[in-house]
Amino acid sequence: MRKHSKIPEIKYPLLLLIPVAFFFALALEPFGFASAGFLCIFLLLYFTKQLSITSNWKQTLAATLLFSSFVTLTSFYWIWNAIRNISGQGIVISSLVFFVYAVVSFYKIGIIFFGSVYLTRLRNIKDTYFFLFVLPSLFLISDWICPMIFPVYWGDLFRNNILWRQMARLGTEVLGFVSVISASLLYLMILKSDKRFREYTKYLLPIFCFFSINLYFLAETIPQGPTLHLALLQPNTEYAKREIQENQVWMTKTIQSVYDIGLEAIRNSPKPIDLLVMPESAIPFLGTLDSKDPNSTYSKSFVEITESLVRLSNAPLVFNELVWEEGSRNSLTLLQPVSLLPDRRYKQVLLPFGEFLPGEKNFPWLRSLFPETSHHIPGKLTDALRFQTKTGEQVTFSPLICYEILYPDLVRRMIEHSPSEFILNLTNDSWFESQTETKQHAGAGRLRSIETGRPVVRVAVTGLTTAFDPWGREMMGELQTFQKAIGYLDLPTVLQARTTPYIRFGPSPWRFMAVFLIFFVFFRSPRRILLNKMKNEIEI
Incomplete structure (x- = not known):
């Protein structure tokens, strides 16, 4: 087969992981090249095939650790800033912790590498089965069973291509699965380079079908609900360490600054405001829930400015606060006018090492390493929030706080439990001090809008404040990051009854399909006869 292949053989395949990692980074924000995503997958397919040929467990482990490290260093280097800020440690300790994180953070690639080596070691799998059934299934299974601190799905590599990303209507896992199949078809087509062009149609036809499905989704007409006029505040509040909590001058200045930008938004609004929105951590550490508990975060000043903004705008206000109710909770609060x-609504999925310390009970010394980590407790699944527009219509939205936008399953459960007309995400990326991170974080909202068929509005304390329509297209100009800014958005909502294949069926059918395909190929393929076993049989 090699003599007919146009794919050159590489003497040291491990070196291939370096360009693969760079293509991975180029596929994500701030670059967003979907072509780089396909090249990344294509080279991964080639590398995985070489691993399955050598069938070397040590090389497979080395490849897993190296790929994880390279991807973290090229795509997620900004995590170092978060580690340094949350830990309060110096460069040496922060770099050491970051190195440990980098080695294991993208361990999900091991499912693909080890799974391929194991299956091909036991069975003699045809190339077509290997590339079209085994590898895409392993990619999907790795998305499914590998929890990560910052979840990244293979479909994320293609979210910046307006046509291709529409496959996320079936789920981000399916977007990744279909993308791997398409790269595999091209790989097989190149392997069969001795064939005429007519023979290539069987490889190109499925890709054409995928494009046709995406065109159908892109051309879909979605019934609209009320159009809202939103005022989005970006106060550019810096991340605040715990010593700031006792700094009355800083806290007073921050509260006044947020109030001033709220007044400016109300005065300069071109239309009556239906909803006024403040981001996460606009005013850190404080809350408006009165409590006699000594740990209470209650602030009378916070209460006064939020109520004043609601009265002046005669519109509901959404803001973030920390409240004490059976423990510290990160809350998204809707303050209604008149009443x-x-x-x-309390945050359900907390950020490890940022909002809680995993394993702190068994390893209390972790607190000394991450002193800025909060002690929050998670909330439960609740109903969507409801408010009334200036025209008297009732509108509902699904509330998400920061990190929660990264989880497709969570967003699906929320909308399935309580349908809404749009999704609102309050976030704070200031701890990372990186435009790359905030663009990657915002990019996740693009896929949530396609999966759910609902607009996603993202309001960030230091940026990026933006919004996506149900096709993942940006609905407003991005506000500059790390600057005070006000965004006005005329938001066309969708009907509560709006659904998508992902909302209706979820990821389960595709996960079942991936497992079935693995078993199908395994039992369909003949046993592999090992060389030493063949030698013994010949001698006998």
Whole structure:
């Protein structure tokens, strides 16, 4: 087969992981080259095939650790800033912790590498089965069973191509699965370079079908609900360490700054405001829930400015606060006009090492290493929040706080439990001090909008404040990061009954399909006869 292949053989395949990692980075924000994503997958397919030929467990382990390290260093280097800021440690300790994280953070690639080596060691699998059934299934399974601190799915590599990303209507895992199949078809087509062009149609036809499905999704007409006028505040509050909590001058200045930008948004609004939105950590550490508990975060000044903004705008206000209710909770609060009654939703998925310390009970010394980590406790699944527009219509939205936008399953459960007309995400990326991180984080919202068929509005304390329509297209100009800014958005909502294949069926059918394909190929393929066993049989 090699003599007919146009794919050259590489003497040291491990070196191939370096360009693969760079293509991975180029596929994500701030570059967003979907072509780089396909090249990344294509080279991974080639490398995995070489691993399955050598069938060397040590090389497979080395490849797993190296790929994880290279991807973290090229795509997620900004995590070092978070480690340094949260730990409060110097460069040496922060770099050591970052190195340990980098080695294991993208361990999901091991499912693909080890799975391929194991299967081909036991069975003699045809190339077509290996590339079209085994590898795409392993990619999907790795998305499914590998929890990560910062979840990244293979489909994320293709979220910046407006046509191709529409496959996320079936779920981000399916977007990754289909993308791997398409790269595999091209790989097989190149392997069969001795064939005429007519023979290539069987490889190109499925890719054409995928494009046709995406065109159908892109051309879909979505019934609209009420159009809202939103005022989005970006106060550019810096990340605050715990010593700032006792600094009354800093806290007073921050509260006044947030109030001033709120007044400016109300005065300069071109239309009556239906919803005024403040981001996560606009005013850190404080809350409006009165409590006699000594750990209470209650602030009278916080109460006064939020109520004042609601009265002046005669519009509901969404803001983030820390409240004490059976423990510290990160809350998204909707303050209604007239009644001034708050409606709170608590963050359900907490950021490890940022909002809680995994294993702290068994390893209390972790607290000394990460002193800035909070002690939050998670909330439970609740109903969507509801408010009334200036025209008297009732509108609902699904509330997400920061990190929660990275989890497709969570967003699906929320909408399935309580349908809404749009999704609102309050976030704070200031700890990372990186435009790359905030663009990657915002990019996740693009896929959530396609999966759910609902607009996603993202309001960030230092940026990136933006919004995506149900096709993942940006609906407003991006506000500059690390600057005070106000964004006005005319948001066309969708009907509550709006659904998508992902909302209706979830990821389970595709996961079942991936497992079935692995078993199908395994039992369909003949046993592999090992060389030493063949030698013994000949001698006998």
